[in-house]
Structure formats: C-alpha cells, structure tokens
Amino acid sequence: MSPDSAIFTPLLLAALVFFAVSCYKRFSLVTIGRTEDRFDAVGTRLKEMFLYAFGQLRVVKRPFGINHFIIFWSFVILLIANGEFLVNGVFPGVSLALLPEPLHRVLLLAFDIVSLLALVSVLLAMGRRLLLKPAYLDSAYVKARSVEGFLILTFIMLLMLAYFGLHGVKIAMGQEDGAWMPVSSVAAGLLSCASPGGCAHCCLLPWGAGFWWAHALVLIAFLCFLPMSKHMHILTAIPNCFFRSLEKPNTQPREEFAKGMSYGAGRVDRFTWKDLFDGYACTECGRCQDACPANATGKSLNPRQVVHAIKTNLLANGPLLRKGGEPLVPLIDGEGEGTNTEETIWACTTCGACLEACPVFIEQMPKIVKMRRHLVQMEAKFPEELLNLFENMESRSNPWGIAPTERTKWCSTLAVKQFEAGETEYLFYVGCAGSFDARQKHVTVALATILDAAGVSWGILGKEEKCCGDSLRRLGNEYVFDRMARENVKLFTDKGVKKVITQCPHCFSTLKNDYRQYGLELEVVHHSELLQDLLAAGRLKLTKQVEELGKVLFHDSCYLGRHNDVYEAPRTVIATATGAAPVEMERSQENSFCCGAGGGRMWMEEFSGTRINHNRVDEALRIEADTICVACPYCMTMFEDGLKDRQAGETKVRDIAEVVAEGLRPA
Amino acid sequence: MLAVACIKQVPDTTQVQIDPVTNTLVREGIPFIVNPYDTHAIEECLRLKDRFGFRVAAISMGPPNAEATLRKALALGVDQAILLSDRVFGGADTLATSHVLSAAISRLADQEEVGLVICGKQTIDGDTAQVGPGIATRLGFTQLTLVDRIEHIDPQTRVIRVRRKLEGRHEIVEGPLPAMLTVVRELNRPRYPIVPMRLASTEAEVQLWNNEVLKLDVNTIGLKGSPTWVSRIFSPEREKGEIIGDGAHDPQGAARMLIQRLLAKDLLPL
Known part of the structure; x- marks a missing residue:
C-alpha cells in the first residue's frame, strides 16, 4: 500500500523546497526592522513559552479556547505520526513499527484518539464559524466565514479522515492490529462492508492507495499553503511567546535624540524586528478587537487590523526597503490593507486590553504609540486639540496651562509641609489633576486628611512640582516627555525623594515604571495600596462604617489594574470602609473597560462612533449601583x-480616598 | 523676496507679579514665552515661504536671553534669526523700539528685497499695538493692521489684499507691497516644531546686531529716545466677592437666586 517512493520523493522534496523558500522570504524580511534585545533571561523565556505556548494558558481563558487546546495538542502528537508518514513514503522500510512493540501500540492508540478529538474539534470550529459567527471574528479585511478559515479546517479534517481510512484499510487487510486503534477499527468495519463478498485484498487495495495519496497530498498542500496563510502561526506563535516582553508593556522605550536621526515609526522598517515578527504570529482570533474600547464604540481602530496592516505593509515594501529603496505603500494614510489612518492611530486609549487579550503576546498598543511618535515628532501632525496641550505642558508643566503658582491652592487653608528629606518620609506627589481639577481637589484634601489621621510623615513639592508627562509619552511626544522626565528625575534626586504617594494611576505608573529608564528607582505607592496597608496595620482607625453610599461598585483604572496589577487593594479598602465588598462590573479586573481618557485621549475630542465613557457608564447603570x-x-x-x-x-x-475620609468623620 | 517676522519675548503674564515696593514687574523666576500674537506672525511668514519660496527672517529686540525666543522661531523653520541687543536699546518705548526694528529691516533690505514685515497685533506685556505701525511709518511700507486673513498676494504685481478684523465687522483692504501687517490669532494655526528642526535650532546661528552694527543716533533709541515712560504699574484693587445661596444643598434655590440677581442688574435680556 505504500506508494511508489519514486513519485512521492521528488514531490515531497519540491514541496519542502517551496516551503523553505516561502518561509525564508517572509522571515528574512523582519531583519529590516530595528534591533531590540529579546534574547535575555533565556530561562524565564523558556518557562513563559512552555506556560503560554504549550500550556495555552491565555488561549483557554475563553471557553472556546479549549477547542484550540485540543487541536494544538493533537497536532503536536500527530507530528510524530505525520513525520513517520513522510519518512515512510520516502524510505518504505522505515516506520514506527521498528520501535518496541508496547511503545508502538501506545503511540497507535494515542494517534487514533487524538485524531478523533481533532476531528471533533475541527467540526466544532467549523460550526462556530458557520452558525455562531462571533462578531469579533469579522474585521474589515477578513470575515468569520472566510475561505481561508474553512480551507485550513478542511485540510485538518481531510488529514484525519485519510488517517482513519488508511489505517482502516490496513486493519481490514490484516496488516495492522485493530485492537489498539478503536477508531480506525470502526473505519475498517465500514470499509469491509463496502466490499461485501469480493476479494478483500483486491477491493481494498485501491482504497488504501487512495487514502494514502489523499493524506500525502493534503500534507503537501498544507506545507505549501502554510507560509502564505494566517496558519503561519503554528510556526510563529511558540517563538512569539518566547520573545514576549517579559515586563508588562506599560512604558514606551526611550528614544535617543541626536542630529540626523528619525523618530517613531513612519515606515515599516522603523519598527523593531519583534514588531514585525508579531504580524506573522497573528491568527486573527479577534480577541484584541473584542477587548478594544475604541473598537467597541465604533472608532476605526481595531488593534488586530493595525498588526495586519503592518504585516501587509512589510510584505509589500520589505523587499524594496531591504535593497535600500523607498516604500511603495505608505504606512500611514495610504490606501488599502497595508496602511493605518491617522484617525485610527489617535483613537487608542493605551488601555492595554489588547495586550492582555492576545494569546501569543502580540504588542499592538506599543506599535500605535510608535506611529504617534512619528506623526508628532517628524510631521507635527496631530488632532488640533493637542496643540494647546503640548504647549501648556512645555510652558507651564500641566495640561491646562494653569499658572504653576496655583499648584498649592488646594492646601491654602491646610497646614501642609514641604517635602524635606530626613524630615518627611513620603513625598505626596499631588499630580496635575489633584492640584488643579476642581473635583479632584476634593480627593486631594481627603487623602491629606487621611494621611494626617494615620500619622504618616509626608510633604509636597508645592509650586516646584511638575507634571509627570504621562499624556505626552502615550501621545508620542517623546521629545518633550524626555525633557520633563529628566527635569523630574533631577528634582527628585536633588530633593532626596525615596518614597512617593500618588493618587493618580498615571503619575503612579510613570514614576514607577517610566522613570526607571532614567535610572530613578523610587518606592512608589498608589494611595489604594497605602490605604490598604494603613487600615490593615490599624494605623488608620475609622470612626464609623460608611453606609450612606448604598450599593458601591468599583471601576478598575487601566493604569492601576491592567498595567500594574493592583486589583485587590482598592477593593479591600472599600470593603473595610463600607463593610461590604464592592459589586463587580461584568468587565472587571484584567478585563476592565477603559473610561476613555487614557493615552492622552483625555485631551482630545471624541468625534466618531459613540463615547467610550457612555459605554462604561451604561454598564455601571445596568448594575444599579448607587456609588461608582x-x-x-x-x-x-x-x-x-x-x-x-x-x-x-x-x-x-x-x-476611594473620599470613602475612607467619610469613615473618619465623627459618627 | 524676504518676509520679516518681528517677535518679542514676553513674561508669561499668567505668572507675573508686581513688586509692591518698586511697582515694577517681578521678572525673576518667571518663565518667558514668545508673545502669542507673534507666533501667528511667524506662521504666516512660513506659509509665504511654503507658497512662494520667500526667505524668512525673524528679528527680536531684547536682552541677550531673548535668544531663546529666536531659537523657537528657528525650530519652526525661519531661515535667519537676528537678535537686536545692546544696552543702549534698553528702556525703549514704542517709538524708540520702532527705530531699532526699522533700522534692522532696512539693513536686511540692503541685501534682499523685503516684501512683507509681519508683527503680532500687540504684545501681551505692553499691549500698545504701536510698534508695528511705527515700523510701517518709519519704513514707508503699506500699513495693514489687525489682519485675520490674507485674501490675495502676488509677489509679481506686488499687490496684497487682506481682511481686517474690526469691531463687529470685517474690512477688505488692498495695497502695494512692501507692506507691514499686524495680525490677530484668527489668521492661522501656528505649526508645531518637528524634532529634527528643534535639534537643528539649538546649533543654528542667532546673529547679534548691536548699535555698532545699526549705528543709530543714541538720542533716538533706548531710554533717551523714548518720549513716554511708565510711571507706575499696579494691580487694580478688586472687592472680595461673597458666597450667596447654597448650590450644594439647594441647587434650584441657588439657580433662582442667580437669575433674580442677574435680572436685577439687567444682565439677562428677556
């Protein structure tokens, strides 16, 4: 039943050469990207790769991911079977039968079972695309019911069917022992029925050859199709997990400012090699798209499409750029699939939901910020509203352009100390909103009251405080951010600041994570963490339980939760102050939905689609909470x-500080 | 053809305080900015550069640290930056200032024909709006003030037609080049400097012209050449307001009270 290896061998060789050339053509293009070190901490990387690629930890976070888990592991196990099949086709004498019999039997049993599991999973996957058709599988460039999706599923299905057919014939002809191949035995039974009475050998032989060639041709077709399709991910997903960003991408990389350099990514080769490799790892599962607040509210931004556009652009321009030519398809504001519009690039709130959702750690948001950097720094193209912001930041170091002398207005009637190293333990970094925003100033006062009540030693920088620069960095104005960061780092160092309390998650994350790139290691706490500690240690004693707030729900801020993993502290604080754990929204903790103001969106108008904050407010109102x-x-x-x-x-x-402060009032 | 933007470094007035003893502005520690109206003058010159290939020069009279203002202009794309700085220029009123600026523009015109001089409509520290017209007068240029739109400009036929923004009306005015324009904020949206230009501007040359270069009669410049001087600066006293009503607990009552008070003062036309 083995084929004529004289026909099969050249066919397989041709396919392998084609596969290798296609892979080389694609993978070699990533070398046009900028350098980036993703080869450090190999041990950790291997561990992450095993957990997330082989353990599929993120894939199975969604129920249907279990289906993928089964297909993935079937594939891994069947790699042995398919390897044997190909080798046997070339060298008919070599097969797994050469192994010790018990091991051979276990393998046959395993192949038989996982093939069936894979077959069922593939049918479920087809059913999902045909019947359920989840909205997030559709995008502007590919539909849930795409030919490609079904072709891949069909390939897998045919492989499994051919496998059962081939072994069914072998069992029916007595060449294999069916005892260890339950599914194939069923096939054998069916095939015997198909040739009643006749000579089993003569009738089944053509069937056997047919199944063999079907299996062989599907494998060869798969091999050739793989590098062109999204199914490439079976080669790239595992390394992508290995090369993942080991730290949460909650900062942006620094840029060096020197004459003759270009800034940000205005062309595909301005991305790093890893950015480009990400494009090949995307399977279009649509989870980032489903999690994206901009996408959910009808903006043109779809993180999956951003990754796809970069990949398409790379394929179109890569070969030219590698030869030193100019790109044909613009990365920004061109036409077709290989380009992103400016509107798309400015719609991102940098909330990180896409990063959290991706099963293979593609970094969508950082690519958007890189394109923003290009727009701001190389072309000065950005939404009109940002001009004021940028100028206010540079001239007055706050987003509103309010005179810095007014930073201390909130404490004009309080006795607040200036920070002095040795005298005060903590710097309370009030932040721009805490200093200038009428509503947030109430929070500042509440927090100051709490700190005093708990006997915390703290001081402020007062009029010397400057903006941390968060919005500028997320908006891609790295040049001005860089200047502000240096000024702040110098200020903190000169003042001898070691411990910082922040009330704004954006200041928190910037001081804690971004400034580390400038060599400043601070012990930064968000007030939720500090309040939790003070309450737990008994340093902060509430005089009453806060009951007048009714049903309380907690909304996770992206830069506190997703970007910095602080989920429990604010919840514990609320529970301690009110006596009840806060109600959870449907989308909470790492699946929290952005309020719409991150990534500098706070300072921009929201012209297209519906408003992100409306979406979130509606969710809160559905729970009928009294207090958010x-x-x-x-x-x-x-x-x-x-x-x-x-x-x-x-x-x-x-x-949360206001809730706690309420509990400090005389009962 | 050359377009000249006249710009001034001014203290950030939101942060200015007056020394109660000397009655002068406290300038120490106060950040300086480019006079906001002047940023529109720079922008308009740069647009002429983009459209007609004009060369653009920015000039500023001020102390040595006004160089920072000119560097900002360089970062935006002006081709030449000149700082007019000399002790003898100090203490100048608008007349004396216009003498210095006009002399500088004339010197530039010796090298290359000056088609336009563009100034902000006024500065936010002096608020006189006299320097621009002073320059036009000294140089004999067409004087077009309060321009909010350039309707037409033709360097060949040397004609310019602009729209002036006046109280409650617009006026279209046409005149020959060379012209001196003072401009309002509505004229354009100033560009934002790109990083490569910013980096280049830190190394670009800011020319320094003092009176050895301009050779002006010291009696026409600086304090000596200034017929006007400031005798006193003060913040007007303002009566402290009072909080009436209780918006936090009775918003409707507070709103009613507000409406009644506004009606009583005839501030709500019904």
Whole structure:
C-alpha cells in the first residue's frame, strides 16, 4: 500500500523546497526592522513559552479556547505520526513499527484518539464559524466565514479522515492490529462492508492507495499553503511567546535624540524586528478587537487590523526597503490593507486590553504609540486639540496651562509641609489633576486628611512640582516627555525623594515604571495600596462604617489594574470602609473597560462612533449601583461627565480616598 | 523676496507679579514665552515661504536671553534669526523700539528685497499695538493692521489684499507691497516644531546686531529716545466677592437666586 517512493520523493522534496523558500522570504524580511534585545533571561523565556505556548494558558481563558487546546495538542502528537508518514513514503522500510512493540501500540492508540478529538474539534470550529459567527471574528479585511478559515479546517479534517481510512484499510487487510486503534477499527468495519463478498485484498487495495495519496497530498498542500496563510502561526506563535516582553508593556522605550536621526515609526522598517515578527504570529482570533474600547464604540481602530496592516505593509515594501529603496505603500494614510489612518492611530486609549487579550503576546498598543511618535515628532501632525496641550505642558508643566503658582491652592487653608528629606518620609506627589481639577481637589484634601489621621510623615513639592508627562509619552511626544522626565528625575534626586504617594494611576505608573529608564528607582505607592496597608496595620482607625453610599461598585483604572496589577487593594479598602465588598462590573479586573481618557485621549475630542465613557457608564447603570468608586482622576472625570450626559444625577462618583475620609468623620 | 517676522519675548503674564515696593514687574523666576500674537506672525511668514519660496527672517529686540525666543522661531523653520541687543536699546518705548526694528529691516533690505514685515497685533506685556505701525511709518511700507486673513498676494504685481478684523465687522483692504501687517490669532494655526528642526535650532546661528552694527543716533533709541515712560504699574484693587445661596444643598434655590440677581442688574435680556 505504500506508494511508489519514486513519485512521492521528488514531490515531497519540491514541496519542502517551496516551503523553505516561502518561509525564508517572509522571515528574512523582519531583519529590516530595528534591533531590540529579546534574547535575555533565556530561562524565564523558556518557562513563559512552555506556560503560554504549550500550556495555552491565555488561549483557554475563553471557553472556546479549549477547542484550540485540543487541536494544538493533537497536532503536536500527530507530528510524530505525520513525520513517520513522510519518512515512510520516502524510505518504505522505515516506520514506527521498528520501535518496541508496547511503545508502538501506545503511540497507535494515542494517534487514533487524538485524531478523533481533532476531528471533533475541527467540526466544532467549523460550526462556530458557520452558525455562531462571533462578531469579533469579522474585521474589515477578513470575515468569520472566510475561505481561508474553512480551507485550513478542511485540510485538518481531510488529514484525519485519510488517517482513519488508511489505517482502516490496513486493519481490514490484516496488516495492522485493530485492537489498539478503536477508531480506525470502526473505519475498517465500514470499509469491509463496502466490499461485501469480493476479494478483500483486491477491493481494498485501491482504497488504501487512495487514502494514502489523499493524506500525502493534503500534507503537501498544507506545507505549501502554510507560509502564505494566517496558519503561519503554528510556526510563529511558540517563538512569539518566547520573545514576549517579559515586563508588562506599560512604558514606551526611550528614544535617543541626536542630529540626523528619525523618530517613531513612519515606515515599516522603523519598527523593531519583534514588531514585525508579531504580524506573522497573528491568527486573527479577534480577541484584541473584542477587548478594544475604541473598537467597541465604533472608532476605526481595531488593534488586530493595525498588526495586519503592518504585516501587509512589510510584505509589500520589505523587499524594496531591504535593497535600500523607498516604500511603495505608505504606512500611514495610504490606501488599502497595508496602511493605518491617522484617525485610527489617535483613537487608542493605551488601555492595554489588547495586550492582555492576545494569546501569543502580540504588542499592538506599543506599535500605535510608535506611529504617534512619528506623526508628532517628524510631521507635527496631530488632532488640533493637542496643540494647546503640548504647549501648556512645555510652558507651564500641566495640561491646562494653569499658572504653576496655583499648584498649592488646594492646601491654602491646610497646614501642609514641604517635602524635606530626613524630615518627611513620603513625598505626596499631588499630580496635575489633584492640584488643579476642581473635583479632584476634593480627593486631594481627603487623602491629606487621611494621611494626617494615620500619622504618616509626608510633604509636597508645592509650586516646584511638575507634571509627570504621562499624556505626552502615550501621545508620542517623546521629545518633550524626555525633557520633563529628566527635569523630574533631577528634582527628585536633588530633593532626596525615596518614597512617593500618588493618587493618580498615571503619575503612579510613570514614576514607577517610566522613570526607571532614567535610572530613578523610587518606592512608589498608589494611595489604594497605602490605604490598604494603613487600615490593615490599624494605623488608620475609622470612626464609623460608611453606609450612606448604598450599593458601591468599583471601576478598575487601566493604569492601576491592567498595567500594574493592583486589583485587590482598592477593593479591600472599600470593603473595610463600607463593610461590604464592592459589586463587580461584568468587565472587571484584567478585563476592565477603559473610561476613555487614557493615552492622552483625555485631551482630545471624541468625534466618531459613540463615547467610550457612555459605554462604561451604561454598564455601571445596568448594575444599579448607587456609588461608582474610582481610584483615578481621569476615570473620575469620565464618569462624572458620563453620568451627567445620561441624566443619572442620583448615582454618585467617589474616589476611594473620599470613602475612607467619610469613615473618619465623627459618627 | 524676504518676509520679516518681528517677535518679542514676553513674561508669561499668567505668572507675573508686581513688586509692591518698586511697582515694577517681578521678572525673576518667571518663565518667558514668545508673545502669542507673534507666533501667528511667524506662521504666516512660513506659509509665504511654503507658497512662494520667500526667505524668512525673524528679528527680536531684547536682552541677550531673548535668544531663546529666536531659537523657537528657528525650530519652526525661519531661515535667519537676528537678535537686536545692546544696552543702549534698553528702556525703549514704542517709538524708540520702532527705530531699532526699522533700522534692522532696512539693513536686511540692503541685501534682499523685503516684501512683507509681519508683527503680532500687540504684545501681551505692553499691549500698545504701536510698534508695528511705527515700523510701517518709519519704513514707508503699506500699513495693514489687525489682519485675520490674507485674501490675495502676488509677489509679481506686488499687490496684497487682506481682511481686517474690526469691531463687529470685517474690512477688505488692498495695497502695494512692501507692506507691514499686524495680525490677530484668527489668521492661522501656528505649526508645531518637528524634532529634527528643534535639534537643528539649538546649533543654528542667532546673529547679534548691536548699535555698532545699526549705528543709530543714541538720542533716538533706548531710554533717551523714548518720549513716554511708565510711571507706575499696579494691580487694580478688586472687592472680595461673597458666597450667596447654597448650590450644594439647594441647587434650584441657588439657580433662582442667580437669575433674580442677574435680572436685577439687567444682565439677562428677556
């Protein structure tokens, strides 16, 4: 039943050469990207790769991911079977039968079972695309019911069917022992029925050859099709998990500013090799798209499409760029699939939901910031509203352009100390919103009261405090951010600041993570963490339980939760102050939905689609909470505004510090 | 053809304080900015550069640290930056200032024909709006003030037609080049400097012209050449307001009270 290896061998060789050339053509293109070290901490990387690529930890986070888990492991196990099949086709004498019999039998049993599992999973996957058709599988460039998707599933299905057919024939002809191949035995039974009475050998032989060639041709077709298709991910997903960013991508890489350099990514070769490799690892599962707040509210941004556009652009321009030529397809503002519009690039809130959702750690958001860097720094192209922001930041070091002398207005009636190393333990970094925003100033005062009540030694920088620069960095104005960061790092170093309390997750993350790139290692706590510690240690004693807030729910700020993993602290604080754990929204913790103000979106208009804060406010209103608790000034503004728009004046918004301060009032 | 932007470094007025003893502006520690109206003058010159290939020069009279202002202009794309700085220029009023600026422009015109001089409509520290017209007068240029749109400009036939923004109306005015324009904010949206230009501007040359270069009669410049001087600067006293009503607990009552008070003062036309 083995074929004529004289026909098969050249066919296989041709396919292998084609496969190798196609792979080389694609993979070699990533070398046009900028350098980036992703070869450090190999041990950790291997561990992550095993957990996430082989353990599929992120894949199975969604129920249907279990289906993928089964197909993946079937594939891995069947690699042995298929390897044997190909080798046997070339060298008919070599087969797994050469192994010790018990081992051979176990393998045959395993192949038989996983083939059946794979077959069922593939049918379920087809059914999902045909019947359920989840919205997030559709995008502007590919549909859930795409030919490619079905072709791949059909290939797998045919492989499994041919496998059972081939072994069924072998069993029926007595060449294999069916005892260890339950599924193939069923096939054998069916095939015997198909040739009743006749000579089993003569009738089944052509069937056997047919199945063999079907299996062989599908394998060869798969091999040739693989590098051109999204199914490439079976080669790239595993290394992509190995090369993942070991730290959460909650900062942006620094840029060096020197004459004759270009900044950001305005061309595909300005991305790093890993950015480019990401494109090949995407399987179009649509999870980032499903998690993206901009996409959910009808903006043109779809993180999956951004990755696809970069890949398409690389394929179109890569060969030219490698020869030193100019790109044909613009990366920004061109036409077709290989380009991103400016509107898309500015729609991102940098909330990191895409990063959290991707099963193979593709870094969508950082690519968007790199394109913003190009637009701002090389072309000065950005939404009009940002001009004021940029100028205010440079001239007055705050987003509103309010005189820095007004930074201390919130404490004009309080006795607040200036920070002095040795005298005060903590610097309370008030932040721009805490200093200038009328609503947030209440939070600042509440927090100051709490700190005093708990006997914390703290001081402020007062009029010397400067903006941390978060918005600038996320908006791609790295040049000005860089200057502000240097100034702040110098200020903190000169003042001898070691421990910092922040009330804004954006200041928190910038001081904690971004400034580390400037050699400043601070012990930064968000007030939720500090309040949790003070309450737990008994340093902060509440005089009463806060009951007047009714049903309280907590909204996770992206830069506190997803970007910095602080989920429990604010919840514990609320539970301690009110006596009850806060109610959870449907989308909470790492699946939290952005308020719409991150990534500098706070300072921009929201012209297209619906408003992100409305989407989130509606979710909160559905739970019928009386109080929405936040731990971020941006979230505060977005909820306050959203509730006004929804005429939901009965629902209150409170920062967790205000809730605790309420518990300090005389009972 | 050359377009000249006249710009001034001014203290960031939101941060200015007055010394109660000397009655002068406290300038120490106060950040300086480019006079906001002047940023529109620079922008308009740069647009002429983009459209007609004009060369653009930015000039500024001020102390040596005004160089920073000119570097900002260089970062935006001006071709030449000249700082007019000399102790004898100090203490100048608008007349004396216009003498210095006009002399500098004339010197530039010796090398290359000056088609346009563009100034902001006024500075936010002096608020006189006299220097631009002073320059036009000294140089004999067409004087077009409060321009909010350039309707037409033709360097060949040397004609310019602009729209002036006046109280409650617009006026279209046409005149021959060379012309001196003072401009308002509505004229354009100033560009944002790109990083390569910013980096280049830190190394670009800012020319320094003092009175040895301009050779002006010291009696026409600086304090000596200034017929006007500031005798006193002060913040007007403002009566402290009072908080009336209780918006936090009785928003409707507070709103009613507000409406009544506004009606009583005839501030709400019904």
